[in-house]
Amino acid sequence: MTGEPATTTGRCYACKSTFSFDPQKVETMLVDPETNRPPGITALGTLRPALPDAVARSIDEPICPECIEKARRITKTLNLQQQWDGEPPTSN
Ligand SMILES: [Zn+2]
Numbered sequence: 001m002t003g004e005p006a007t008t009t010g011r012c013y014a015c016k017s018t019f020s021f022d023p024q025k026v027e028t029m030l031v032d033p034e035t036n037r038p039p040g041i042t043a044l045g046t047l048r049p050a051l052p053d054a055v056a057r058s059i060d061e062p063i064c065p066e067c068i069e070k071a072r073r074i075t076k077t078l079n080l081q082q083q084w085d086g087e088p089p090t091s092n
């Protein structure tokens with residue numbers, strides 16, 4: 001009971017695989033239990049304003065490190081695309 005990290009086992013919300021994690025440190029995603037999706041995301045995967053009551057009833061679901069890594073890569077790609085669509089790079 002001393003020095004050991006407190007780990008628990010749960011299911012990743014994104015890929016449904018079971019993994020162990022430290023509940024204090026695990027990355028989570030807010031999920032609305034009524035729609036089983038994050039508040040603000042529609043069935044089509046498009047964004048809409050998150051309703052306050054949807055946010056209020058939402059719970060944090062754990063996300064496994066693999067999915068976090070995947071999400072980071074996607075976010076990076078989207079950011080790059082946004083950059084290309086917008087202002088040209090100003091450095092150099
Ligand atoms: Zn996962």
